[in-house]
Amino acid sequence: MxxxxxxxxxxxxxxxxxxxxxxxxxxxxxxxxxxxxxxxxxxxxxxxxxxxxxxxxxxxxxxxxxxxxxxxxxxxxxxxxxxxxxxxxxxxxxxxxxxxxxxxxxxxxxxxxxxxxxxxxxxxxxxxxxxxxxxxxxxxxxxxxxxxxxxxxxxxxxxxxxxxxxxxxxxxxxxxxxxxxxxxxxxxxxxxxxxxxxxxxxxxxxxxxxxxxxxxxxxxxxxxxxxxxEGVNHLYVDDGAAVDKAVDIAVNGKAQRPSTCNALEKVLVHAAAAPEFLPRLEAAMAQAGVELRGCERTRELLPGVKAAGEEDWSAEYLDLILALKVVDSLEEALAHIARYGSRHTEAICTNDHAHAMRFLREVDASLVLVNASPRFNDGFQLGLGAEIGISTSxxxxxxxxxxxxxxxxxxxxxxxxxxxx
Amino acid sequence: MxxxxxxxxxxxxxxxxxxxxxxxxxxxxxxxxxxxxxxxxxxxxxxxxxxxxxxxxxxxxxxxxxxxxxxxxxxxxxxxxxxxxxxxxxxxxxxxxxxxxxxxxxxxxxxxxxxxxxxxxxxxxxxxxxxxxxxxxxxxxxxxxxxxxxxxxxxxxxxxxxxxxxxxxxxxxxxxxxxxxxxxxxxxxxxxxxxxxxxxxxxxxxxxxxxxxxxxxxxxxxxxxxxxxEGVNHLYVDDGAAVDKAVDIAVNGKAQRPSTCNALEKVLVHAAAAPEFLPRLEAAMAQAGVELRGCERTRELLPGVKAAGEEDWSAEYLDLILALKVVDSLEEALAHIARYGSRHTEAICTNDHAHAMRFLREVDASLVLVNASPRFNDGFQLGLGAEIGISTSxxxxxxxxxxxxxxxxxxxxxxxxxxxx
Missing domain, CATH: 3.40.605.10 (Aldehyde Dehydrogenase; Chain A, domain 1)
Structure with a gap:
């Protein structure tokens, strides 16, 4: 009634x-x-x-x-x-x-x-x-x-x-x-x-x-x-990427305001970049109070990191938690993002022009970034002014x-x- | 199974x-x-x-x-x-x-x-x-x-x-x-x-x-x-409209290809224009083989026309049938279109600039025309090329x-x- x-x-x-x-x-x-x-x-x-x-x-x-x-x-x-x-x-x-x-x-x-x-x-x-x-x-x-x-x-x-x-x-x-x-x-x-x-x-x-x-x-x-x-957002750190910038972007993406839908949730790193990048990322994330979870190959380089389970790859933590995965190629990163991403915000850190262009073109997400923080997926930051939301339709x-x-x-x-x- | x-x-x-x-x-x-x-x-x-x-x-x-x-x-x-x-x-x-x-x-x-x-x-x-x-x-x-x-x-x-x-x-x-x-x-x-x-x-x-x-x-x-x-499409013939053009547009809209969604289905005419417009429309439509159905006021001017019922105002005939209604003002035409139209194609025939602009702005339809046939609602005609359809969403x-x-x-x-x- x-x-x-x-x-x-x-x-x-x-x-x-x-x-x-x-x-x-x-x-x-x-x-x-x-x-x-x-x-x-x-x-x-x-x-x-x-x-x-x-x-x-x-x-x-x-x-x-x-x-x-x-x-x-x-x-x-x-x-x-x-x-x-x-x-x-x-x-x-x-x-x-x-x-x-x-x-x-x-x-x-x-x-x-x-x-x-x-x-x-x-x-x-x-x-x-x-x-x-x-x-x-x-x-x-x-x-x-x-x-x-x-x-x-x-x-x-x-x-x-x-x-x-x-x-x-x-x-x-x-x-x-x-x-x-x-x-x-x-x-x-x-x-x-x-x-x-x-x-x-x-x-x-x-x-x-x-x-x-x-x-x-x-x-x-x-x-x-x-x-x-939801935003299950990735940063892919390519072979040859500027490691300082990649660490800064990852920390900004994860820790600047972790409860928002444009926060970073996963980092994929090329196997050739991992030995230099991952230890520096671990140190910076420790300072920002971020808990790391990693794939097996990540844990070979960072033995102190907890193991990531299958559910971690599709989780939107909205918290000071970040999952890490080592990949062998841009293709593997693209396939992982196509499978687990939520079409919200995806970023690459690279110095390779062809890789940047391919990532920009092939990744299906409402904002695709090259060498910048996913936190820019915001009306004011993109120059649009006030927003009523971020559509993944x-x-x-x-x-x-x-x-x-x-x-x-x-x-x-x-x-x-x-x-x- | x-x-x-x-x-x-x-x-x-x-x-x-x-x-x-x-x-x-x-x-x-x-x-x-x-x-x-x-x-x-x-x-x-x-x-x-x-x-x-x-x-x-x-x-x-x-x-x-x-x-x-x-x-x-x-x-x-x-x-x-x-x-x-x-x-x-x-x-x-x-x-x-x-x-x-x-x-x-x-x-x-x-x-x-x-x-x-x-x-x-x-x-x-x-x-x-x-x-x-x-x-x-x-x-x-x-x-x-x-x-x-x-x-x-x-x-x-x-x-x-x-x-x-x-x-x-x-x-x-x-x-x-x-x-x-x-x-x-x-x-x-x-x-x-x-x-x-x-x-x-x-x-x-x-x-x-x-x-x-x-x-x-x-x-x-x-x-x-x-x-x-569907297209429940109207032509509103304003007081002072060029009667020749209005008749041509109505005949083209209705009879050029009556089975299409951009064909004309209804004509609304201002009471001051009706005595000149309606008899000429009747003659032209007779020649094109179109059956007319009219409101009471239409039938006072065209006694041979069959009475239109309430269901006629929302019908998409897709056939050589046209319903006619006399209205007292642009406002009445706008209200009728807002109530019975299907947001497909709506046209006005007028010489009054303010009326043309008001119709253009206020009518909610996928194409709004001034002094032109509704049959132009077509990809090729609008310069777009091939089309997969006409959305009324x-x-x-x-x-x-x-x-x-x-x-x-x-x-x-x-x-x-x-x-x-």
Whole structure:
């Protein structure tokens, strides 16, 4: 019965979001920017109320024994607020993508044809604990002219409600429909399934969370899905690579922020490079507090390292753990990555131009790097600005998803009476 | 039991296609073009055998009482062959999209980042009677560096087998893996479900056929789907539109080839234009053999026209039938199109610049035209070349899908030791 009511109300929310999306699609760039600036101003103005809502969430989450790391992610601090304000202002200042026409060309019959960039419509966003994502995702969706239906995590529910109210009021103050941003009022799993089954009402579903959530959404969704999935990311250290750089890149990739999806999880090293590289890597990783696990050949060179099991090759540790494997050739490295990689971020360290080009071309991942840290797979680092996630789906957006990835193009044709022969 | 065996063998086919796709992704542009040219040559060289296989299909189909129109679509004539040959040579001559790098820019830290165009991987293509589609879809997939698994219609099975054999031999002669093109060996409905459930093995599924097939695939698929769906296409004739041009566009849209998805199905006319426009349209449509159905207000002006029912507004006739409705404003036309249109092809005939711009911007369809026939929604007509279908899904490709729409981009980064601060 509750499910039934929940179903009706989520479908109704999506229906209202569709109507809001239709209005938003033709909103002026100035009105959208104004709504984003209002929201930035209110994050300061309404801070006490936001902090109170967040404190309430934190107390409840602490009582259920949520881990320290998750509590930290849940907390709205002045620093988080200032980052959100800077993000909102940056998105407000970006060029508005909607209505841009690309490649308007003249056909032989005088018909002008091109592609106009337009919003997707209504986006469903399913995410977990961090309440920042509520503001970041909504800002990108609005800039792109879309409505968004948010289904956040249970722990952040009160914080998300307060943030959505703030966003809705900012929209209204800019003369835009408040229902362009809505929060699903329940946080149970049934709400996820209901969103998945709203084919025809949602144009896109973006799940961001654990593997189980992603797989559930991919299986159940009746609409396109852009999955922000796990990163089983490799660095291949080639024969002849600059060892200092390779060690620096590996340490940066693993230890700079190990809990992110673009962190390094595995190092493959060419057998000829291993005797020099592995001991230096071991020393640097020990200093960074990283636990190493190795294949048999690694352990011949580094006897103190624990043995890696088959499960290590496909694990996303998101922790200070790194698995090492010695390979005999670039081909072996490519085959290993094709088998165990998750198409997220893959890097090579090499001085061999042909190897660099082959790795770039043949590795199937959302970002392939030569002689640089996998941690660069990030919207700001790649020069795109704010992002709503990193897609490992290949269709539409492969890699970081910013404002442009939340739009599409339709064809337009301008004639003066042309008919087909 | 048969299903079980079928399942294993379709999954195995897809697995072999994945391996072929990996080889094809790094194939040279010259080898791919050579395979396409070989196939073109063999369509002439092997013509007798192809014709015999097709004759066998035609005889069997005739015995089951297939309609004349469907038999025509099934028939491989010298003209169909010559069109296929021209299409193969055109695709062979197109620039190869794979490996192109767009927008390589330098980040402040010296890292060069850009997007490299790459194949999607393995495409599943589910289609109905015309055997031409076997060659056209395979050619586009190959040019884009993809493998393709084909599931054609029952009636064309023998013709499809012969064509796939020809394509496979052409691939081999060019040193490319024959298994890049494969035909599912059964044509039952279970094979469609099996393809839909091959998540992880197929990167994209393209269903091309009736509404029921599209909906089945959208519901069951575990991978992205680009649906080539129905076209409930409108022409809105504005107050002040050039009546001659409006009549010409309507007749061309409806009667030039009524069985296609880009044919015109409805005309909406502003009340102020109706008294002049409708009688002239009636006369022209009578000459073209088109049956008209109208709303009450249309029938006040054209008393001989049959009444349109509610079901007429959402019908895709694909026949010499056209429904007419009088509206009071551009707003009413926009609302009608938003409610009943299928996001395929929508046109306005107007002399009012603001109305033209508003229609262009606000109508959500894969092609929006001003003062031109909806029949231009076609790859060749829009300057794209051969197409595998017209997508009414908004993600990835909205509208005609050619070679480029069968690729994606991944990010690439070229560094010399950069790490993240």
């Amino acid at each position: 509750i499910g039934e009511i929940g179903h009706r109300s989520i479908a109704e929310m999506a229906q209202r979001a569709r109507e809001a999306a239709r209005r938003l699609a033709s909103a002026s760039p100035a009105a959208k920017a104004q709504a984003l600036r209002r929201a930035a101003a209110r994050l300061h103005g309404d801070w006490d109320a936001l902090e109170a809502a967040n404190r309430h969430d934190l107390e409840a989450a602490e009582a259920t024994g949520l881990s320290k790391a998750k509590l930290d992610r849940l907390r709205l601090t002045p620093r988080v607020r200032d980052d959100l304000v800077a993000g909102l202002l940056q998105v407000a200042d970006m060029p508005d993508p909607v209505g841009e026409v690309e490649g308007l060309t003249l056909r032989p019959n005088g018909l002008q044809v091109g592609r106009m960039r337009v919003p997707l419509g209504v986006i469903g966003f399913i995410y977990e604990s961090r309440p920042n994502a509520t503001v970041e995702a909504s800002a990108l969706a609005l800039k792109a002219g879309n409505a968004i239906v948010l289904r956040g995590g249970k722990e952040a529910f009160g914080s998300n409600q307060a943030l959505v109210r703030l966003l809705q009021e900012s929209l209204q103050q800019a003369g835009l429909p408040a229902e362009a941003v809505q929060l699903v009022p329940t946080t149970d799993r049934a709400a996820i399934l209901e969103l998945c089954h709203l084919g025809g009402l949602l144009d896109l579903l973006i799940p961001r969370g654990g593997k189980e959530l992603i797989e559930l959404v991919q299986r159940e969704a009746r609409m396109p899905v852009l999955a922000h999935a 290949k269709l539409h957006a492969y890699g970081v998803m910013g404002v442009r990835e939340l739009t599409t193009t339709k064809w337009v044709a301008l004639g003066d009476g042309q008919v087909r022969e | 048969i299903g079980e065996i079928g399942h294993r063998s379709i999954a195995e086919m897809a697995q072999r296609a994945r391996e072929a796709a990996r080889r094809l992704a790094s194939a040279s542009p010259a080898a791919k073009a050579q395979a396409l040219r070989r196939a073109a040559a063999r369509l002439h060289g092997d013509w007798d055998a192809l014709e015999a296989a097709n004759r066998h299909d035609l005889e069997a189909a005739e015995a089951t009482g297939l309609s004349k129109a469907k038999l025509d679509r099934l028939r491989l004539t010298p003209r169909v062959r010559d069109d296929l040959v021209a299409g193969l040579l055109q695709v062979a001559d197109m620039p190869d999209p794979v490996g192109e790098v767009e927008g390589l820019t330098l980040r402040p830290n010296g890292l060069q980042v850009g997007r490299m165009r790459v194949p999607l991987g393995v495409i599943g293509f589910i289609y109905e009677s015309r055997p031409n589609a076997t060659v056209e879809a395979s050619a586009l997939a190959l040019k884009a560096g993809n493998a393709i698994v084909l599931r054609g219609g029952k009636e064309a099975f023998g013709s499809n087998q012969a064509l796939v054999r020809l394509l496979q031999e052409s691939l081999q002669q060019a040193g490319l893996p024959a298994e890049a093109v494969q035909l599912v060996p059964t044509t039952d409905r279970a094979a469609i479900l099996e393809l839909c459930h091959l998540g992880g093995l197929l990167d994209l599924l393209i269903p091309r056929g009736g509404k029921e097939l599209i909906e089945l695939v959208q519901r069951e698929a575990r991978m992205p789907v680009l649906a080539h769906a 908004k993600l990835h490709a909205y509208g005609v899908m050619g070679v480029r729409e069968l690729t994606t981009t991944k990010w690439v980064a070229l560094g010399d030791g950069q790490v993240r601060e």
